[in-house]
Amino acid sequence: MLSAADNEMLTRSGPDTPMGQFFRRFWQPVLLSRELPENDGAPKRVTVLGEALVAYRNTRGEVGLVDSKCPHRGASLYFGRNEDCAIRCVFHGWKFDIEGKPVELPNVPPGSQYHKTIRLKSYPTREYGGVVWAxxxxxxxxxxPMPEVPQLEFGQLPESHRYVTKxxxxxxxxxSVEGALDTSHxxxxxMPAPGVPSNANDDAPADEKRLRWIREDPLPLFSILEHEVGFVVGGARRADGMSRYWRTAQFALPSHSTTPSTFPGETHFGYTWVPIDDGNCWIYTYAWNPDRPLTDDEMAKFKNGHGVIAEVDENYIPIRNRSNEYLIDRQMQKHINFTGVRGVAEQDAMIQDSQGRIVDRTVEHLCASDAAVVRFRRKVLDGAKALMAGIEPEAPFRHDSYTLRSGSWIASEGVSFEQVMLERFGHPAGRVAGSNGDGVRR
Amino acid sequence: MLSAADNEMLTRSGPDTPMGQFFRRFWQPVLLSRELPENDGAPKRVTVLGEALVAYRNTRGEVGLVDSKCPHRGASLYFGRNEDCAIRCVFHGWKFDIEGKPVELPNVPPGSQYHKTIRLKSYPTREYGGVVWAxxxxxxxxxxPMPEVPQLEFGQLPESHRYVTKxxxxxxxxxSVEGALDTSHxxxxxMPAPGVPSNANDDAPADEKRLRWIREDPLPLFSILEHEVGFVVGGARRADGMSRYWRTAQFALPSHSTTPSTFPGETHFGYTWVPIDDGNCWIYTYAWNPDRPLTDDEMAKFKNGHGVIAEVDENYIPIRNRSNEYLIDRQMQKHINFTGVRGVAEQDAMIQDSQGRIVDRTVEHLCASDAAVVRFRRKVLDGAKALMAGIEPEAPFRHDSYTLRSGSWIASEGVSFEQVMLERFGHPAGRVAGSNGDGVRR
Amino acid sequence: MLSAADNEMLTRSGPDTPMGQFFRRFWQPVLLSRELPENDGAPKRVTVLGEALVAYRNTRGEVGLVDSKCPHRGASLYFGRNEDCAIRCVFHGWKFDIEGKPVELPNVPPGSQYHKTIRLKSYPTREYGGVVWAxxxxxxxxxxPMPEVPQLEFGQLPESHRYVTKxxxxxxxxxSVEGALDTSHxxxxxMPAPGVPSNANDDAPADEKRLRWIREDPLPLFSILEHEVGFVVGGARRADGMSRYWRTAQFALPSHSTTPSTFPGETHFGYTWVPIDDGNCWIYTYAWNPDRPLTDDEMAKFKNGHGVIAEVDENYIPIRNRSNEYLIDRQMQKHINFTGVRGVAEQDAMIQDSQGRIVDRTVEHLCASDAAVVRFRRKVLDGAKALMAGIEPEAPFRHDSYTLRSGSWIASEGVSFEQVMLERFGHPAGRVAGSNGDGVRR
Incomplete structure (x- = not known):
């Protein structure tokens, strides 16, 4: 439960808000690289953190991300010409390079100060892992100096080893972040509908044993380990014999997460949330296998939606969405799965959307299984409040500490979470070997 | 004409408004029984008086009406599972019975207070006359003790004797209530278009004589008789010879009405208005014949829309509605009927909608024929104001006094309204014989 | 650049705003005459300056323009009956003549004061040049006494000599006015896309030379001459040899303009902007030739959209509009024209819409070529502010001074703007010969 003021601070991300300022200390995904397929191609409208921007890939293949409005009279650069390493407003031909400097202001007399003073707002971009970051x-x-792009593991691998979408x-x-961190759900x-075998759901990205253990223990015990850039949460359920089935998930500031199901050798999944405005966000979603290329079979599944990867249209809008009630099928809900909705991603979307555009956290009733939800809120609210007090966050400068994994493990009863992490990942915080530092805060 | 403050009080019905509180003292129709056709079937979203609720018919056939939001994290119970005499949230399996008590909170440790303290907001329901009331x-x-469902006559008859829709x-x-009580319109x-015979309109639920009398006297004289739960209004028009053609209509608190056209032996019609929000409402509409089953011909007409029963789609949205301008046909308006719109119900809807989502009563110019409009406003505003002052309304406890009829009668000139009611209904307020008490306030 | 307060004053035109009051001192186009094709035909909804009105052509062919709401209970007169030189509300038959006086109030007793006091708000109308003015x-x-309709030249010619649309x-x-007055764009x-010959664009209403001169000199020198009802602006570009290519455009209060391209003998174009609300307006658009009937070829082009005349549907909504991104074609933008959008009118609409529903003038950066933009704002803001101080504008009473022309001319270097106007139009302000007075303010 949050106060109304904290709920407001948590959820508002426009330019003049505390959380918006906190987010702006971190690099954000703003497009998939493949959304700007060619040099000098059509600009794209992009709204990030409540700001209306235009992205374009220039003549040299660099990505510009600029204010959607020309500084002259406010005409939209979306309708502009992308040419000669610049974007040109079609109203009066004002032309700006990728850093927002004027290249040509044709209706401004040569002696005018404007040639020196006019700037188009622009943001630095990088391409990393098939994603344009800003x-x-x-x-x-x-x-x-400003920080670097967080070194999420999928970005360090050859393209063949990953699938990236949104x-x-x-x-x-x-x-939506809370939904991912709360692995108790x-x-x-x-799950399947009551009475249906645990492995009946083709779409679930796990085998029968895991599904059975998850289903039979709705009261996992949660532990949390903080690290330099966030925390890892582990939930332990009763497994066969006296063993415990651990599922671990990463949270990295301000809005990255990895999923809990992966056993050694299996493919990993992760997400990054980027607010569009306060009622909508993009979820950049990654599958990667550090050990091998993804198989054709995996690729085919991912392209059609599988697990946390939604089935989307050409604009990355989920096929099963709010407007069509996720194509809920009440017979399927009765006889096949718990929701009547197809797809893990779509089930998540449905339940998160159903909380409202912004859930009212002043009337909720949290319980022990919401440990990670509570910690997440504290981390980002603390960060935003500290920044308001003039204290810059440290995490953005720890970009190497973002090479994190999470997943599943089976351990004996009584083994600590830190020990589980060490056994599973060789590192108590899930840092990938080869990255610098220890990273666990004790 | 109302003050802006009174217009606001009259029209706002959310939980924290005076009129909203007044309405909440009375049972409200919330669904047709047939909208929940089967036990353990799909829940339905219902918005009543500005509250977002979910209705479901449980395993025993009882109707639950509960908050749409799970008290845990606010996920929507519309997507929930209706099973085992309970509704279950699909996010974490919280399960509640029809009274809102938790049956199962699977991710809450057994010792938690939550098992005793958590409640899902729920409202008592009844089924009466093919309608779910809350x-x-x-x-x-x-x-x-809380009151009982108002004993509108259609609910006391066998199903064969009534047709119920919305x-x-x-x-x-x-x-919209005002439109029904104002029988002068x-x-x-x-009416038919000028010059067209009075009986040319197939759809009018009355014969040529009545239509002619109505048409030829646009200045009926109105009388009002108050009774225990509202009032009956009578409008007297000149008929053939020296006789008077009386049309009477009931208003019962807070939003019931019956129609003025019924001659002895004919089928009765009535409505109940239920605010969805302040710009939309459901009109539950009833046809009933106390003396005999409705004929096949009547049933067929009602299913396709007839008189005050609109032609609706499968969601009870009128086919001719605000979005399509009621399919107004200007040639029909010139040559056939007064409006160019087909159907009495649709003509009413058109003119009431056309006043705006909420009519501005500070700029109107009422006249003598608006007597019932004025009385209606006073009744409900007085009730709401009294309740604000701590005085509970008495009408909700007079559920037997809601067995009321109205209709048409021909009387000699000079006969009083009370005498007309006695002649026509055997009771000065239109109470059906066999119901208790006298009911007329003098 | 304007202050936020001035931007607000400039752009708000509702009944209680300074600019709204200023506009109301001038006659406004409210419909094309052909939108009310027959006597006693269907009324039309019209929203002008934020007021919801109903227009109808009565039995005698006169146009009534009245409040959309009946003064009795606020029902919409749009659904009313247009008959017997009056509009009749279908709710209770209240009937009003074109001046808003009650003709019949059938449910009001004969002795009531209402017969004397009730008025339906109505506005005087005129038809001039195929347009209904109010x-x-x-x-x-x-x-x-109130002023007369401004004598725009197209209205003084036979119908054969003009084409009028919106x-x-x-x-x-x-x-949008600013877009028209700023001829530097x-x-x-x-223009064609870079590298494409200047005369490659079929749709441009000018020949190769003019297009080449325009294209090759993006820095025209602007001069402004004020006159009784507004101003004329001239932009001089380098032409062949030492000559100058002048393009002149009229602005007349509060929102009329004529276009700059017309050479002697060619057809003229002009527009009048009428706010619907603060985010939408109608642009009445006129083509006229004072010397001859428009040719069949011209008429055919205009009907399909040509130059400043947009291609519109049966409701005068442009086919290429905001909702479909003006059917922008990025290949066309690369290889054929500057925008990838077909049509001068549509290119203007695109860029003006793209500034936002109301452009934020507090962050713009104007330059020398925006001289007419700046003067326009000053003229209308000064007028609105004077009116707030009780000083009525004089321009509405100078209706004869609205017979104005503008267009193109070639002059030697060093010739003054006033001399150019005299050479081209025989009058320093572009007044048509035969109209009274001089009209130029020096």
Missing amino acids: YMGPREPGGR KLQECNWAQ FSFLH | YMGPREPGGR KLQECNWAQ FSFLH | YMGPREPGGR KLQECNWAQ FSFLH
Whole structure:
């Protein structure tokens, strides 16, 4: 339960909000690289953190991300010409390079100060892992050079080892992050209908044993380990014999997560949430296998939606969405799965959307299984409040600490979470070997 | 003409409004029984008086009406599972019985207080006359046990004797009630085009004589008799010879009415308005014949829309509605009927919608024929204001006094309205014989 | 750049706003005459300056323009009956003549004061040049009789000499006026793509030379001459040899303009903007030739959209509009024209809409080529502010001074703007010979 003020702070991400300022200290995904397929191609409208922007790939293949409005009279650069390493407003031909400097202001007399003073707002971009990232914060936060793109593991692998996509989520970013960090809901939302065998669901990205253990223990015990850039949460359920089935998930500031199901050798999944406005967000979704290329079979599944990867249209809008009630089938709900909705991603979207555009956290009733939800809120609210007090966050400068994994493990009863992480990942916080530092805060 | 403050009070019915509180003292129709056709079937979204609710028919056939939001994290119970005499949230499996008590909170440790303290908001329901009714007020208003469902006559008859349906009205409830109580508008809105014979309109639920009398006297003289639960209004028009043609209509608190056209032996019609929000309402519409089953011919007409029963789609949205301008046909308006719109119900809907979502009563110019409109406003505003002052309304406890009829009668000139009611109904307020008490306030 | 307060004053035109009051001192186009094709035909909904009105052509062919709401109970007169030189509300038959006086109030007793006091709000109308004009201001502004319709030249010619239409513009009126007065944008917005010959665009209403001169000089020098009812702006570009290519455009209060391309003998074009609400306006668009009937070829082009005349549907909504991104074709933009959008009118609409429903003038960066934009704002803001101080505008009473022309001319270097106007039009302000007075303010 949050106060109304904290709920407001958590969920508002426009330019002048505390959380919006906090987000702007971190690099954000703003497009898939393949959404800008060619140099000098059509610009794209992009709304990020409540700001209306235009992205374009210039003549040299670099991505520009600029204010949608020309500084002259406010005409939209979306309708502009992308040419000669610049974007040109079609109203009066004002032309700007990727950094927002004027290249040509044809209706401005040569001697005018404008040639020196006019700037088009622009943000630095990088391409990493098939994703265009942008940094929308101050160029020298706290007097330091701006940070680098977080080194999520999928971005460090050859393209063959990953599948990267995105999906629109029609609710506030924070409640969707909460849905991912709260792994206790797997015992219900993604399960078969009562009486149906645990392995009856083709779409579930796990085998019968895991599904059975999840289903039979709706009261996992949660442990949390904080690290340099967030925390990892582990939920332990009773497994066969006296063993415990652990499912672990990462949270990295401000809005990254990895999923809990992966056994050694299996493919990993992760997401990054990027607010469009306060009632919608993009979820960038990644599958990657550090050990091998993804198989044709995996690729085919991912392209059609599988597990946390939604089935989407050409604009990355989920086929089963808010407007069509996720194509819920009440007979399927009665006889086949718990929701009557096809797809883990779609089941998540349905339940998160159903909380409302922004869930009212002043009337909720949290319980022990919401441990990670509570920790997530504290982390980001603390960060936003500290920044309001003038304290810059440290995490953006720990980009190497974002090479994180999570997944499943089976351990004996009594084994600590830290020990489980060490056994499973060789590192107590799930950091991939080879990355610097220890990273666990004790 | 009302003050802006009174117009606001009259038309706002949310939980925290005076009129909303007044309405909550009375049972409200919330669904047709046939909208929940089977036990353990799909839940339905229902918005009543500005509250978003979910209705379901449980394993025993009882109807639950509960908050749409799970008290845990606010996920929608519309997507929930209706099973084992309970509704279960699919997010974490929280399960509640029809009274809102938790049956199962699977992710809450056994010792938690939650098992005792958590409640899902729920409202008592009844089924009466093929309609699901709900009581959304305090369980012990003024220290008395809560009231019972108003005994509208159609509900006391065998199913064969009635037809029950509903229609969406896309404006505030109060102006639609006003349209029904103001029977003077029949002289215009529902008439043939000038020059067309009075009996040319197939759809009019009356014979040539009545239509002619209505048409030829646009200045009926109105009388009002108050009774225990509202009032009956009579309008007297000149008929053949020296006789008077009386048309009488009931108003019962807070939003019931019966229609004025019925001659002895003919089928009766009535309505109940239920605010969805302040710009839309459901009009539950009833046809009943106390003396005999409805004929096949009547049933067939009613199913396709007839008289005050609108032609509706499978969601009870009128086919001719605000979005398509009621399919107005200007040639029909010139040569056939007064409006160019087909159907008495649709003509009413058109003119009431056209006043705006909420009519501005500060700029109107009422006249003598608006007597019932004025009385209606006073009745409900007085009730709401009294309740604000702590005085509970008495009408909800007079459920037997709601067995009321109205209709048409021909009387000699000079006969009083009370005498007309006695002649026509055997009771000065139109109470059906066998119901208790006298009911007329003098 | 404007202050936020001035931007607000410039763009708000509702009944209680300074600019709304200023507009109401002038006659406004409210419909094309052909939108009311027959006597006693269907009424039309018209929203002008934020007021919801109903227009109808009565039995005698006169046009009534009245409040959409009946003064009795607020029912819409759009659904009313247009008959017997009056509009009749279908709710209770209240009937009003074209001046808003009650003809019949059938449910009001004969002795009631209502017969004397009730008035339906109505506005005087005129038909001039195939357009229905209305005057929505005080009947005796500043104690003088109300003004007359501005004598725009197209209205003084036989019907054969003109084509009159309108188009919806989905943004505030003022930024659209600015787009027309700023003739410097022709060097870009309406040009071929770079490398494509200047005469490759069939749709451009000018020949190769003019297009080449426009294209090759993006820095025209602007001069402005004020006159009794507004101003004329001239832009001089380098032409062949040492000559100058002048393009002149008229602005007449509060929202009339004529276009700059017309050479002697060619057809003229002009527009009048009428706010619907603050985010939409109608642009009445006129083509006329004072010397001869329009040719069949011209008429055919205009009907399909040509130059400043948009291609519209049967409701005068442009086919290429905001909702479909003006059917922008990025290949066309790369290889054929500057925008990838077909049609001068549509290119203008696109860029003006793209500034937002109301452009934020507090963040713009104007330059020398925006001289007419700046002057326009000053003229209308000064007028609105003077009126707030009790000073009635004089321009509405100078209806004869609205017979104005503008267009193209070639002059030697060093010739003054006033001399150019004299050479081209025989009058320094572009007044048509035969109209009274001089009209130029020096």
